[in-house]
Amino acid sequence: MFGISSLLSEPLILIFFVLFIGSFIGQVEYKGINLGASGVLLFGMVLGHYGYQIPAVVQNLGLSLFIVAVGLQAGPRFFRMMKSSGLVFGILGFLIIVIACLTTILVGKFFNLSAPLTIGLMTGALTSTPGLAAALEATNDPIVSVGYGIAYPFGVIAVVLFVQLFPKVLKVDLRRDLNKTLSPVKHKSSLKKMAIAIEKNNIHKKTLKELQSMIKSNAVISRVIRGDRNFLGRNDTVLLKGDEIIAVGYPEDLSKLEVAVGSEVTSNVNFRDNLKMHRVVVDCQEMIGKNLREIKLREKYSVTVTRLERGGYEFNPSSKWRFERGDVLSVVCSPERIKAVQELFGAKQHQEVNVHIFSISIILLIGILVGMIPIHLPWLGTMTLGVAGGPLLVAIIIGHFGKLGPIKARFYQPSNRVIRDIGLVLFLAGAGTTAGQGLVEVIEKEGFVLIIGGAIITIVPLITAFIIAKKLFHLSIIHSLGAICGGMTSTPGLGACNNLIDTEDPAIAYAAAYPIALIFISIASQLLVLIL
Template sequence: MTLLDDPLILIFVVLFVGSLIGQLEFKGINLGASGVLLFAMVLGHYGYKIPAIVQNLGLSLFIVAVGLQAGPRFFRMMRSSGLVFAVLGFLIIAIASVTTIFVSKVFNLSAPLSIGLMTGALTSTPGLAAGLEATKDPIVSVGYGIAYPFGVIAVVLFVQLFPKVLKVDLQKDLQKTLSPIKHKSSLKKMTIMIESNNVHKKTLKELQRNIKSSAVISRVIRGDRNFLGRNDTVLLIGDEIIAVGYPEDLIKLRDAIGREVTTDVNIRENIRMHRVVVDAQELIGKSLREINLREKYSVTVTRLERAGYEFPPTATWRLERGDVLTVVCSPERIKAVEELFGTKRHEEANIHIFSISLILLLGILVGMIPIHIPGLGSMTLGVAGGPLLIAIIIGHFGKLGPIQARFYQPSNRVIRDVGLVLFLAGAGTTAGGGLVEVVKQEGVGLIIGGAIITIVPMVTAFFIAKKLFHLSIIHSLGAICGGMTSTPGLGACNNLVDSEDPAIAYAAAYPIALIFVAIASQLLVLIL
């Protein structure tokens, strides 16, 4: 009897040592949470095992957190110009699935082992979870653990070396290639004097409708007066307006109505700029139009910051908890604005246990529904796919009845990270018992097979992106990193150019890959 025979001690030893291994870096590359999986497999080989209930609990929490995070971007991206990147993400998973079938036949690998290789090659933990759920075989984790290290390293090396092989100036290639992204730089502020007769005696609403610029007009300066820009504010020649937006939108607005001027607005005390954090539960999921800030509160929102990115707000933009709004209003309105958005009622934690539990319950029930696929048989979404689907749908809406689905990003990461390491710890100890036997039996074929499943989708997707979609190299690499669900790859891609384009392409491809690799894992069970 050793200390590790106590399940609770075993769990925390695995988490401690595994996370320590995951933090070790070699030229900027580390295993991250997969260090927990690898160490757990070692202990599993020596007979230690974490209870299955811990693994299932971790899986449930991890999958729900991933779904809630992907939900808002998934449906928004489907309606945007990022659709081409989503198609690339889907194609990468489709190509990887076909390659997996080929590898399985050539090397005579079992379905669970082949699925594990695919999910490891794609560095997809949700795919691993779906594969374990569909096959009920811990050998999936063995395949994942063998293919994962090469999957991480190969994407990073591909991103770093392939442009050098092609001998291309990435910045020039990005500039000369037609981009599917409506590229935006950082938000700026501009003061514009109205000189056009076409604007004289027009309201702000009429001006913005005619010019169709997304720039937000926050204030109007007329002589010594400085007042809030409202939809019914009438503009006169000689007025100065303060607008916030992307440079290209500000230039469009300036050219249409007058010229840029320099004005010291700080001396005008009757209007102030203030930042508030969205925390009030009744505002989560509501749009700025529904709140009607300008008409009801004489407040204009000029910027919205979410997850480190700033956006010009639109009337249809739905608020999430933790959004930071830059507002302009009179000093006496500031207190009312803070109370409205709940800034003064900030809570240390906002994880809604009722909602999380209900989403999990609904997801598990949906996951039990059999889905008939002609020619292949029936499948279920299972404990992984069902909660993922429900979380994506509810995450998109933010709030459905009593269910609250949008938390502060740090809160969501806590759910995701805790769930992930518990799941990997359980999956690793379960798989470790058969690790050595599988490696002895299959030998080098496992490593070669995993490498093939990593390389073929990457290279094929790159040429599809260039030849079929005519994307720049940077957009192609960003989308490939998203399709391969490779965050280290994105980090390497970001170092190639001073641009947000790789991250945008990654963000558009990633949710699609995330969802379809889980679906592919279950379909391959029927095919193989």
């Protein structure tokens, strides 16, 4: 026993021992549910109770890496979602955090719990590790981790059971409910192709650019057919009465275009072989973070992009959308042009690890400096974003742009996950050993109250958010459940939701609600310190 104690007194051995045993505990599954990375936190708390302590610098390093990786992952989708049909899911995610905060205040006051312990219960009930990180920094009290560790298991199980059992209690056919409910999600199948004849006199001799500015349609005109000629649609292409245009877009945009220029051609359109559609995958590091306007694809390569597929969904390409690795572009061009386009977007450099140390370092440095800026809140006092909130905010902003000067923020996703996962387990290991020092005392003092408080903070937002989703936003049950899983930051809940029905709708709702919840739970954790 003395030998083991001596070995664990060495910080490096202690760190990897906690990671090894904690990860093993986190992988143990029961009916598809496991603790995941939180197994490291729980085992760290056990060792912390016996006096073992991981250095604080390791915990802070892990926190910094984890938060930056999360911000870079959320950045590309956060601001775009704010302008899209997914905004309703984001609002629901925000409301879940608001409801959870109000419930947390009531639970803390009713059970007379300390502020750090109460906030820890909330972050555990919402299974939010970024929230835990922000709360630890704001309170500077390791008891936050105790609350998190106690509430977390119920938070995971409750969301999974809610998703699985609630549709059965309501006795509803999820497929029929989805089909009859107006969906805010535009699916891949929504993009259509239409051939339209130019018949209106006011369109005669107008350029495509002039036409687009006249009708404000998002449909993309990929080619123009004039007699036996078939040529690419460019901004300076002049349209003549009698031409036929091939357009790609959502039905409402195509209808607007048809009304403005003429009528749909229902007979088979005779395409010549000089222009064909090709699919090109974005895989070149130099293209990641750039947009169509910057690379001037039409001007330099005589190519029109008609669709952009990302994550299994197709969108009308916008000149401002920045490319992510794995995007699939549908392009129209002549056969001799396609090779140059494929080389432009293809993998010019094969990189096993796509991590830019310079960029990671400067993002962290700027983020930490931003986190130190005092923010004055009326009636509440002064707060700072801290080591958690500052890097998160900066990473989201830089992640949105993809590249700012020499700073690169679009990493190959597996590489970003490596940064995130390593940072997460290092942070949890340090937080666990620190919290373990007061674990037994807190449980002896508060006892069963902590479990009840955590359960209330989990259940109230779940049920209230579902009622809001159905009654206020009129969402389908499957969209409601997906958004709730995102607002509760519950990946296991999403897995259970996906098993209910063969559709990608819950994943879309989850992806829209998750970044909003992620950001606001971090902010809420710090605000509650001032309120409680």
